Amino acid sequence: MSPTNLYSKYNSAKTLNLKEAAPDTTAPVPVSSNLSNHQQQVAVNANISITFDEPIKAGYRVFIISNGLGDIRRIGTLGAEIKGNTITLNPEADLLANNQYFVQMEAGAVTDNAGNKVAAVMDTSALTFTTAVDKTAPLPLSVTPSNHAEQVQVSSDIVATFNERIMAGNGNIIISNGQGDTRTIAAGDVSQVSFSKGHAGTQININPSKNLLSGSQYYVLVDNDAITDLAGNAFAGTQDNTAFTFKTFSDTTAPLLKENTSPALVGVVTLQFNEAIKAGAGAIVIADSQGNKRSIAIHDTTQVAISTFFATEATVTITPKEGLVAGAQYYVQMDSGVLTDLAGNAFAGIQGTAQSFTTAIPTPPIPINSTPADEQGQVALASDITIKFNEAVKLGAGHFIISNGQGDTRTIVGNDSSQVHYAYNSNSKLTDTTTVIINPKQDLLAGSQYFVQMESGAVTDYEGAPVASVMDTTALNFTTVAVDVTAPIALSSTPGNNAQQVPTNGTITAQFNEPIKAGTGTFILSNGQGDTRTIAANDYPQISVYSNNIIIHPTQFLQADSPYSLQVDNAAITDLQGNAFAGGILNFVTAPAPVDTTAPSLYFNQDTQLISADIKLQFNEAIKLGVGTLVLSNGLGDTRTIAIDDHSQVSIKDSVTLVIHPTQPLLANAQYSIQIDGGTVTDLAGNSFAGIQDTTNAQFYTIADTTAPTIQAPSYSYTRPRQLVNEDISLGFDEQIKAGAGKITVSDGQGDTRIIDIKDSTQIKLEGPTLTINPSQDLHSNSHYSVQLDAGIVTDLSGNAFAGINNIEAIAFDTAGKKPDAAANHPVQEINHGGTQGAYDNKDVLIFNFDTAVTWQGGFNLPQHSFGGHDVVLSADGLSASVELDAASTVTTGDVLYLTGLSDGFGNTGDVMFTL
Structure with missing residues (x-):
């Protein structure tokens, strides 16, 4: 055969000047x-053979056979003949009939025996051919279950494999027993019919929505016309009701009782069976030894629940509305037919005393340890009392x-949520209901011996x-600790006094000899050269206090190579009894700024690229956008010139990746190059990237995108911890998406159903690969929601449609409450006691209102925030907190206050901000 155009550019005469033992450096050439x-x-099933000018072996790149319309076959050479x-x-799989294809070869698809890689041939006109018109109808090769099969499971799918790729036509598939159970299923009904992508697309799978009889x-x-091949040739079908038949498994065996689990005091009776069951007719009777009986209808779902596991066993759980008596003997009775298996075989029933149980006798909860421990000394006055x-x-x-037995007695009811609550595990984010924390409204007295008593019923078990x-x-x-009149003493600091080479982005930490809290003064951080920071002691988040430590987090980096001093005034820090730290000065010098003179470099090794996917260029260091343009071009008329500051098409991800997202998809099956002006990108020190001028340095081949987007797991594997009622629902897809048409349904199945149009911009946000749903009204708390998508x-971006989600448990979650926040109306109120309204004078009372009932979490105390000497007190209902100002108060209009460590009844915690 004479050489084809695919190889014409290699067909010029070659001169081989071989010398003895000279290495082979010449790449193989297709001839x-x-x-x-x-x-x-x-023929659509034809193989394609390519012959080279020397012996070859497999490389690590591929040959591409494509029709330019989405059918792309990338064939690796490692498994080729x-x-x-x-x-x-x-x-x-066979090629498509009546289609024009072209063949391409990536560089390195094959090598010669010396390892020289073949050069790329990406010209789509080099070797083209047209497949024959397909006029042959598809034929079935095999069917499961087989024809005349016996004992077929009622839940079995019907799977047929054809001799070529197939797809849904316009007709129906009928499954019938000829005795009233007839299923007419449209071939295009995706809920019951699927055409597999596996097996080269030659299989049809029929899964009736309900089990057969x-x-x-x-x-x-x-x-x-129900099934066709890809050329539209229809499978002849069959209208003969004897051509393909099978018989389902006949179940004539009644279900059997396996075991009974003795119930707890709450009166839960559990019966286990050896197969799946359902409610029949009649009632379950619970009788005691005195002849008293409770009759519970089998269809009363408030007292009877039937659960099936893998169709091999089932459990009936009976929960009488009135609890059973502890330590009493009971019998379960039922007539035949109250329960049946799924085939209708009746359970024989339980008569007389055959199934008996004795209810458990409750054991009261027992306290096992406490904090403080018995006989403990030096207990802080503000300590909680924890009992496990x-x-x-x-x-x-x-x-x-x-009580201290000397006049200070605190009597606190066990369910007083303002002073008693459960412990909270910050690691698991769960409430520990085995541990009770008592937080008296007022601190204990100093130097007193206290005892703790507990009445019967202060707590109960479940x-x-x-x-x-x-x-x-x-x-x-x-x-408790003795009266403290000693001021706290600073033991150490980081950095130390007169420290050198201090990082400009670090924090300043001081450790004291006792627990401390923020006072009413200030910290002044200055280099005496124009950078002076005056930070109030209650400026959260620049100031944080933990036990014996105070940490200063400046919001801006310090200046490099500069001497700083930190001045602490004598009201900025106190111990828990209010004794003020005397203040002091800390001196240090910051480190010089490192000199970066190296330009960033680019790594790009993306051989292929979906036409609608982002193009990612990764640099060796953090970058920022400079000035200039970048150019994407296929050299055949599609050239995109993009300004680097066009934020609709250019962004930086993870600080080191330049992401290009063209507004329109690139052309398919084309070789594109990337060119970038010098200075278009710089590192953070301003060193300019040299750019890319050569069109061969950053190239990629585009592939048509024919794959529909899917939701990534577990963005809503979404059987997940409780979601806040006002929290957005975010669904992450595996690629960038845009709005199509249809509705989103968010429902709890109990009457709260939200149907949201995808184009409702007030409730829907599409950004990159993320779909965010923000319902206009908060969801209901403590509910189970599902999300369905049309x-x-x-x-x-290529128009491939998402398949949708109809399974109500595919995206499902439980709601909690929402994090505590300030009340929408009147978050802060002032009760004026003789001064000027709004001036926050001595004896005025500030009331902070919440949008939900809250409690304090164990281990947190409210900072005083310059209120003077009084603490913030939580109301009994948890809906507000208040503080009385005294003469030392410094709060004023515009101050921002944080109440920290708050929790609602669902365990949602957070800090609440109030602005005066």
């Missing part, structure tokens, strides 16, 4: 093919009593058993 250029009527000088390409003879009919029990407890109506009374004054006692509601 012929079994197909001629522009050949017509090529190579004999001597010839490689044979055998596409996994057991013990029935079924036949399958297929309309003559041997099981989960509920807060009851009994009292905790804290079955209602009350804790036993503990009134012994020696059971838990402790002594097919085509979004598409990728």
